[in-house]
Amino acid sequence: MRYDDFRRSDEIDDRRDSGGMGGGGGFGVPMGGGGLGIGTIIVLGLLGYAFGIDPRILIGGAEILSGGGQAPSYQQDRPSRQGKTGAPTDEMGSMIAGILGELDDRWSEIFKASGQNYTGPKIVLFRNATNGGRCGMAQSAMGPFYCPPDRTIFLDTAFFREVETRFRGCSGKSACNFTTAYIIAHEAGHHIQNLLGILPRVQRAQQQAGSKAEANALQVKVELQADCLSGVWVNREEKKRPGFVEAGDIDAALKTATAIGDDTLQRQATGRVVPDSFTHGSAAQRRQWFMTGYQQGTVQACNTFGAGAL
Numbered sequence: 001m002r003y004d005d006f007r008r009s010d011e012i013d014d015r016r017d018s019g020g021m022g023g024g025g026g027f028g029v030p031m032g033g034g035g036l037g038i039g040t041i042i043v044l045g046l047l048g049y050a051f052g053i054d055p056r057i058l059i060g061g062a063e064i065l066s067g068g069g070q071a072p073s074y075q076q077d078r079p080s081r082q083g084k085t086g087a088p089t090d091e092m093g094s095m096i097a098g099i100l101g102e103l104d105d106r107w108s109e110i111f112k113a114s115g116q117n118y119t120g121p122k123i124v125l126f127r128n129a130t131n132g133g134r135c136g137m138a139q140s141a142m143g144p145f146y147c148p149p150d151r152t153i154f155l156d157t158a159f160f161r162e163v164e165t166r167f168r169g170c171s172g173k174s175a176c177n178f179t180t181a182y183i184i185a186h187e188a189g190h191h192i193q194n195l196l197g198i199l200p201r202v203q204r205a206q207q208q209a210g211s212k213a214e215a216n217a218l219q220v221k222v223e224l225q226a227d228c229l230s231g232v233w234v235n236r237e238e239k240k241r242p243g244f245v246e247a248g249d250i251d252a253a254l255k256t257a258t259a260i261g262d263d264t265l266q267r268q269a270t271g272r273v274v275p276d277s278f279t280h281g282s283a284a285q286r287r288q289w290f291m292t293g294y295q296q297g298t299v300q301a302c303n304t305f306g307a308g309a310l
Helices: 043-049 059-066 091-113 158-165 173-195 198-207 212-240 249-259 262-270 283-296
Strands: 012-014 122-126 129-131 137-139 145-147 152-156
Touching: 012 091, 091 122, 091 173, 091 212, 122 129, 145 173, 152 158, 152 173, 158 173, 173 198, 173 212, 173 249, 198 212, 212 249, 212 283, 249 283
Parallel strands: 012 122, 122 152
Antiparallel strands: 129 137, 145 152
16 A cells, blocks of 8 residues: 555544553543443454444444443543654554544545535544443454544554454555555544444334344444445545555455454454354445445445345
């Protein structure tokens, strides 16, 4: 992936040098479930390394984490020390700032074309753990996630090395850089869903769901739509900047999607697959929906909630 000419965003809060607890200390997950994070959704905590939306905003995830049927609640805002704000100057930080800048530019164009205003998310970079604002404590084991009430993406950058070494989701600098872009674009996809009102509607639907399996199925649709929206961004970015996608980049994204599919993670953990417990979608579904967004390049193509879509 070529990113030397990307516009660097200043909407970065870099807490990587702020110590183990990052921005002023964390506090418990607002679930009453003992401080559990996304890593507990799939058996043996393997899904803690899979990227996706913070499950606490969805009642299905809330039921899995807390064992009850209560709707999720958020912490009140608390003051926290910020790290360095603005575009980082190290290689990884600069690339992430560039990816965010290009995401904002392309999505601004898409929203403007439909007569809507767009405001991009912020990104918090951290190591180990940090104050996650109204989404509780952000921890490395949770993987990257998007916090809807704060409109913020939380990233422990060590995760991207895990994708390469633990999950073998990419090989080579260009391909691994593109995989990083794909992951961040997925989280930005959740931001798009938030702006469009999709996330609140899904939360209400999950509160009315008759079973965990039904609630999980709704969350899978949310995640697959975010995969598709990441593909839409790649499509638009490639048209804007020919040469942005290099040989092997798309294959790396598809390989990563396969590595973090629910069925792949479950099979690695227990040797069996339980589709009713899926929260992100199978490897085949994740590949399919990323490619749908990439090939068609429209938000309309990403209707995972349509009849027969899955």
